[in-house]
Amino acid sequence: MEKKTITFILNGEKRTIEVEPNDILLEVLRTKLGITAPKYGCGRGDCGTCTVLLDGKSVRSCLILAVEVDGHEITTLEGLSKDKLTPLQESFIEHNSFQCGFCAPGMIMTATELLKKNPHPTEEEVKEAISGNLCRCTGYVSIIEAILDASKKY
């Protein structure tokens, strides 16, 4: 297959790379670019561990081809953490919102989008927003609390 050159903004930096037309964004981020916060949990859009922001909107990077992000902007958890932690990240720490932590990168990206769109969500809105991000460890309660608490700081 013929390789394609794509250029996009990754966590604030312009990147140009060669990919195959059927390369999945998640794997390209992880293996070609060393961006490992987005995780493989299912590879078919069911679990949300691979969630990243595409032009500010949360998407599942396991369902997107790398060529699709040509000319766009991608933000991963690494991008949020660059200078200092966001109030949302601080709140996740305060509320002990992780156990194994594998769902965290996707969960935080989804919550970041939520708080941007809706800075003061209700508990129901928080539950609804993260319902596509599976967590097997925490039972979600501490995550919901962290997001609600963080929303007070926006």
Add this chain to the structure above:
Amino acid sequence: MSEYKFIGKPINRIDEKDKVTGAAKYVDDINFGPNLLYAEIVESPYAHAKILSIDTSEAEKVPGVVKVVTGKDFPYKFGLYMKDRYIFAQDRVRFIGEQVAAVIARDPKTAKKAAKLVKVEYEPLPAVFDPLEAIKEDAPIIHPELASYPHVPWYYPHGGTNIAHWRKVRKGDVEKGFAEADFILEDTYRIPRYAHCCMETHIAVGFVDYNGRLTIWASSQSPHTQRHLIAEALRPLGFTEQNIREIVPYVGGGFGGKAGVTMEIIAAALATAVKGHPVKVRWRRDQEFYNTYMRQQVITKLKVGVKKDGRITALERTDYWDAGPYVEYGANVVNAATLSATGPYNIPNIKMDGLCIYTNFPAAGPYRGFGYSEIMFSIESHMTRIAKALGMSPREFRKINGIKEGDPLAYGAPMNENGLIECIDKVADAIKLEEKEESKDPKKAIGKGIAALWKAPAMPPNVTCSAFLKFNEDGSINILVSGMEIGQGMYTVMAQIAAEILSVPPEKIRVELPDTDRNPYHWQTVASHSTWLLGNAVKRAALDAREKIFDVVHRALNYEKDHLYLEDEKVKCTTDPDFELPLKDFVINGIMMEDGTYRGQAIVGSGSIMVEFASALQDPETSQGGHPNVHYTVGAGGVVLEIDKETGRVHILKLAEAIDVGKALNPETLKGQLIGGAVQGIATALYEDMRIDENGKILNPNFTDYKIPTSLDIPDEFIPIFVEVPQHDGPFGARGMAEHVMIPVAPAIANAVEDAVGVRVKAMPITAEKIALALLHGKKEVDDFFMAPTKKKEA
């Protein structure tokens, strides 16, 4: 009461900064360099078949393929408690998905493409999936050589049958017990298979360097046990524990599924075939369902007799466990569960049989609860049914029979100190068990239910845990252990224990992820025993370091050791209030004397522990004698739920759980664990529903069709309760609780469903469909079990 500075405090997790920034590295996040190869596994499409031939020639020709291997390359067996499994199938496959061959290639796409070109010729054999069918005389025998398999002394395999292990427990006289009973309830319960569904799928990378040293990076609960089992299996190739190293970074969930050895041994074996290249094996989500342990399916026949006053006189049960085709770990689940299958009750006459049965479903084994979730579903459903039949509150009935300290267990040993009755009362109070509630919506009904629980750590009697501890120049500490942080927050608790003894705050303590070369031995992170046993090892290491600190101060400054104590990172003295010496001033560089010489040493501590009172040697016919379980952790759970009478949909309004943790070392992480485990319990009770066709194929190995709870499926309210009856040999009185929180949830839900709508569901899961159909057809009892439809017999 002594006041602790760090113990019992809601200290933040020490790994949280890593996890909130994406810095936490899991195996797949490690960069193995451009020489990395990828493996694709060729899997059996048959549940039971002979392998006639394997032709790898076409696959080998694909550009980018480095090597193709088959069972002939690795005719080696492995297994934790019984050696019944090969790394790759030899002449026979025993489940769909079994590893037959592997293609190693430069990239995953090539490996996948080439794997399709491996031609395998099979001759299908009759398969068996139902454990009751599998023990019939004419059933196909899955392991004809069972009688010759090496196993631990507490397994009793029946060669020539599909019974891999048969645990018998006999106490008192059941016939007499039933004769004395005023009321007897006899019934059958059925529990399907369940999957762990860790968010991180299994992954392992093996690497043999040009010096012949094998390194394995794995997502594992058991670095040392894996190193040992892999060394045992690969001995013919010249490997020993000394030249195998296993490194385990962060792990994305375990729940028992990453204990023992499953796919890690494949990565290790493949690495030996391509020296100089790291080889990665990562399960896709569907492979995760087939090729790691699942929870076993079990059919329980249970009979309990009681007096009018509520005293249980006799209990008889037989549990038929479907362990799949390899029981090297799973048979121990059956063993542990059967020994405790009375539930936490003092029963004088007992007859229990646990049969671990080979079938052609994928291999099953340890899963959070280690068999107790399964046995307690039947017991706790039964207890409530009997209480209601006697016209007694389910709370009172449990309190009458609840086991107390010193009461004899089914196998004769005495029960340990425990707060069972307090847990039952607290939970029943929290949900106002005896008060009937009405839903505001006439289409809905509200019900309440409780269930008690107990669980002992299931471990061999000679399990060892150890810890190293070293000081740094600034007075900070590194602790090295090989217990795994799989999410439970164990490292934080280990830091708290050392912090308390050495008066160094937990934020100045690092606990390092295991590397078998450097970190001391730890059996496996399973059985919810780490807080208790590893906690003791860390405590000993801290005490060892403290002793050395006092020794240095005594030698340099002449203070009596007995007068010294640690406070706020300083050494202080009871007889000289003006004396204080910061740890950082001497723990590495020592204390200078007047003549310019120094007294001291870099302070290190070590601690190790083995349980010396446990024994698995029991009479095989009765299980009497021995001391197989170190102690039990007890508790109770209760739910208030609402059911839509048209759709059968269950919504949990309130979930309360009380666990006697001995001492809550970190109430915050405990609370998180309790809620997470309770939701996992809800998952098995209401949502997860594995479907397998009549050929042994899983129909829903993905999260679209195998539903685990989302944020929308959790109870409206959680009430976590910790009871603290100290464990005499626990660190600061603590005992473990990680798995326990899952155990009471399913039976409490079953009990509440009956309370709400009068339908007793005896076959898990308790789906909306089952409830709605029962209500529609006026059925009071549901036995429907959907997992494996058997072929319709010709009339």
